[in-house]
Amino acid sequence: MATIVVDNLVKSYGSIEAVKGISFTVNEGEIFGLIGPNGAGKTTVLRIISTLLQITSGSINIAGHDLGKHPEEIRKLISYLPEDAGAYKNLTGKKYLQFIANFFDPKQNKSIVTKGVEITNLGERINDRVDTYSKGMMRRLLIGRALMIDPKLAILDEPTSGLDVLNAQEIRKIIKTFSQKGTTILLSSHNMLEVEFLCDRIALIANGRIVEEGKPVDLMKKYHAQNIEEVFTQVVQ
Numbered sequence: 001m002a003t004i005v006v007d008n009l010v011k012s013y014g015s016i017e018a019v020k021g022i023s024f025t026v027n028e029g030e031i032f033g034l035i036g037p038n039g040a041g042k043t044t045v046l047r048i049i050s051t052l053l054q055i056t057s058g059s060i061n062i063a064g065h066d067l068g069k070h071p072e073e074i075r076k077l078i079s080y081l082p083e084d085a086g087a088y089k090n091l092t093g094k095k096y097l098q099f100i101a102n103f104f105d106p107k108q109n110k111s112i113v114t115k116g117v118e119i120t121n122l123g124e125r126i127n128d129r130v131d132t133y134s135k136g137m138m139r140r141l142l143i144g145r146a147l148m149i150d151p152k153l154a155i156l157d158e159p160t161s162g163l164d165v166l167n168a169q170e171i172r173k174i175i176k177t178f179s180q181k182g183t184t185i186l187l188s189s190h191n192m193l194e195v196e197f198l199c200d201r202i203a204l205i206a207n208g209r210i211v212e213e214g215k216p217v218d219l220m221k222k223y224h225a226q227n228i229e230e231v232f233t234q235v236v237q
């Protein structure tokens, strides 16, 4: 069964139509990437699927639940990592994970946090305050937070934005491992290498519409391109 079915999604902010009738399907265990220029509508789509923004028209179904009718059912299944997410700076990394795990399931707090700590791979630094973390450490903490609950669907907005190569690689490996264990991943990215490495399928969004969609390798063939950056340039320009 498909984990995400988006059908003719439209989103307006007042007179601005940010998303202009987008449809796509993501299958269980797939990594699906939304890529596109600044302002294309990626974050808007991710926030709508995360139940944080209202749909203007169209429909979305997540794991059999209609998002318009049963957002509370969907919230139990998903985890959303915003691009600009932060954590409570006066807590230690571990205390932050404990705090979040309590919202999810107080009875399972210990096992969830153990998993979260493992995902972050922060070692002893997990016991330091969050305000002493570098950008990469912060992102790893937040990836741990998003994945420690074993969501059915993880929605990751620019998961490696602003990270150095090694931190970014580590986060990509974590994402891939989770998808291999069955978590469906919907992500956005500006990093074409990342998209090629991670995504089973991608949708290129420009100006609120999907202008191309497919497996990275098939798109490269179709556009006689060496890499996804070339595909992107041809499609979006």
Ligand code: ATP
Residues within 6 Å of the ligand: 013, 016, 018, 036, 037, 038, 039, 040, 041, 042, 043, 044, 045
């Ligand atoms: P980026 O890659 O720069 O993060 P994006 O593809 O995620 O961009 P969105 O943030 O979804 O794009 O924005 C899509 C469009 O909607 C843009 O024109 C943006 O200005 C507009 N927009 C987004 N949020 C709001 C808002 N709260 N109010 C009004 N317009 C908005």
